[in-house]
Amino acid sequence: MRDPAMVLVHALKSLTGWTWSGMICRSATAHGFGCADLATRFNGPDGLEPAGSQLGDDYTHPSAQGNEVIAMALARLGYAVIAR
Secondary structure: OOOHHHEEEEOOOOHHHHHHHHHHHHHHHHOOOEEEEHHHHHHOOOOOOOOHHHEOOOOOOEOHHHHHHHHHHHHHOOOOOOOO
């Protein structure tokens, strides 16, 4: 299992952030860190799709469905469930 400190998890809120997201992920992976690209999972490949039901009522924090998306992204990086 990888050290949690070695994973960069980020979500984006604007198209400008989208550019930063790609740069951050490329830099992270170039330096041996994992990167769970939540932006494309929440907002589609172009970053323009609404996150919809993946966000809670405040439209800031993930819903249960959004948390599942995050968990699956982390699982793809090799992390396992440690508690339920």
